[in-house]
Amino acid sequence: MSQEVMIKLVDIDKSYGEVQVLKGVNLEVMRGQTISIIGPSGSGKSTLLRCINKLEAINSGYIEIEGITVASANCPDHPMASAAQVKSALGKTGMVFQSFNLFPHMTVMQNLIEAPVHVKKIPKAQAIEIAKEKLAEVGLSDKADAYPSKLSGGQKQRVAIARALAMSPDVILFDEPTSALDPELIGEVLDVIKGLAEQHMTMMVVTHEMGFAKEVSDRVIFMDNCNIVADRPPQEFFSDPDHPRIKAFLDKMLTKHG
Amino acid sequence: MAAGFWDYIVESMPSILEGLVYSVKLFFLVGIITLPLSMLVAVAAARGPKWFKGIYKVYSWLFQGSPLMLQLYLAYYGLPFFDVILPVDFVVITVFVLCFTAYQSEIFRGGIISTDIGQYEACQVLGMTKVQTMLRVVIPQTVRKVLPSTCSQAIVLFKDTSLVATIGVGDLLRSARALVIRDLRIDAFVVVLVIYLIISSILVAIFNKMEKKYSIYV
Ligand SMILES: Nc1ncnc2c1ncn2[C@@H]1O[C@H](COP(=O)(O)OP(=O)(O)OP(=O)(O)O)[C@@H](O)[C@H]1O
């Protein structure tokens, strides 16, 4: 696999008011990698993802996407790129939310072509072709005309993934994509993400699914206390948890999930 | 013996209809200006600059906190004291628009701020601009949510057109009152009651139909 750096975080600090959430976080994500991010609640996993695509502003450090500095604070050596460059770099990132966030007043097809047509200015006919392709990829070709309210949670999340894919992103950020789902629907969503991993889509996946982290990801990142505590290949991570916190976390996850 | 009810009604219909036309005209004019204006005000009040929110609060308090009839009096009888002489229809429409925009913008604002933050975030990560987010995602969802309260407002507006009678403008109610006073019989009031009820029912039916149309996605 190539070792091209896709996303780079340097010395990231982030706090909400008094509450420090990220403290000196450094991370490099290579193109084509699938990274699982795990850790206890409140450890800053969502915040980490949301800083990358600028849903949250950082307090210090800088973030590069494909070499473009999209966020920079207290880093005079790494000023932010031009607005147009930042916009184009952010356009290469997709995001899938825990709560899907589909547009309820639009059909599945309208959800999928909304941004391609109105943001990327792709001709509608072409956007529809792309959308059909992506719907087939997530196994929902027959749902193009359905409204989101008529879909199961698993189907909604697959539509949300297809909507992200329709923008042809270089990287997709997943924030607990299966946490809002009934247990029996989790598999269908993880299978889609697994399929993307096999195509070497670059992905960062915040998850509580240890099986997924173990089988699908190239790296497992464990966050605790505002920082990344471990960043290792899954086999090593799970067979030899070298940190008491990780061990405690894994024990808890295992008892919780039988 | 006075003429029978039906004969009398037929005879007095022209003047009742004249009043009705005025009321309906006023209703549509005010409605057509109020709806888009309220949406603009609501967007600015929900997402706009702080100074606008301040002005909005005062405006809302002023027009929602006082009776429309008093607002009409103040504008109609008060402006001439400042040597401002305006056509009466202009004064009436302006006061109605200001008053109903105060209510309707608050309804729209409620719809806008109740839109899930996730919808905004989805738009943002898809690269949509703020204007696109409002026009294509937030406002269409808001419209669905506010249909019932907008329907009530429409009915209130139609009924309140009768207030212009108090400043001497010939609306439906004033026409009827003129007949009642002239002929010393209340048949005209009964007819006007029926007309108000019919029009309210039509409004309800229209809004129900719209709600049904929008309900496919809930
Ligand atoms: N908008 C916000 N304002 C204030 N505090 C926040 C905000 N968002 C998150 N926090 C706080 O920041 C900390 C980290 O939150 P974050 O959502 O990143 O954690 P997480 O690891 O994703 O947790 P979870 O597993 O529960 O999703 C938490 O203490 C949280 O309460």
Ligand SMILES: [Mg+2]
């Ligand atoms: Mg989270």
